Amino acid sequence: AQSVTQLGSHVSVSEGALVLLRCNYSSSVPPYLFWYVQYPNQGLQLLLKYTSAATLVKGINGFEAEFKKSETSFHLTKPSAHMSDAAEYFCAVTRTDSWGKLQFGAGTQVVVTP
């Protein structure tokens, strides 16, 4: 079985400040990990994914995440927040024997203040 825990259901950041969203996973086999973003009244859009290649993964819109096996973490960061980053962010995990089935975290709502 696998699961994902996102720490913090709401995060408020100032425009231009660092964005840090935390995600910890549990999996009995090496996982594949994802970050998705959801804007109001829209579906989910893939930001980035880790599939056992480089541990530092760069995604769209200036986001990146680092896979740390020792800490079972896959935290999402962006050096400088923009107003357009206000959205909900979901971390998700799957395994090679899960037929692509994703297990999502509860999500973190990001608010960006001027």
Place this chain on the structure above:
Amino acid sequence: EAGVAQSPRYKIIEKRQSVAFWCNPISGHATLYWYQQILGQGPKLLIQFQNNGVVDDSQLPKDRFSAERLKGVDSTLKIQPAKLEDSAVYLCASSFSTSEYEQYFGPGTRLTVT
């Protein structure tokens, strides 16, 4: 390339009524997923198809929910009869195959059961 299409976008029904949602995946995508996203939670997989066969429906409430994917393309998710707790956004996603882990999401159908 066209994205995943879903209809309707919004639906309001009374409890005990029936409702159906439609999804058209990206052309050529063999794998199709239906997720339920309750307000404040991450998406939860209801059913997964590979072509027109069911891969996983372990979390589908089969006493009231049903889904089909005739001809391995479009899919329909039905709820009959609806309960208040079925109020949620129903997301459809597709991927090229079960070993292609990137899923593409549609905009979702927001269901309100009164």
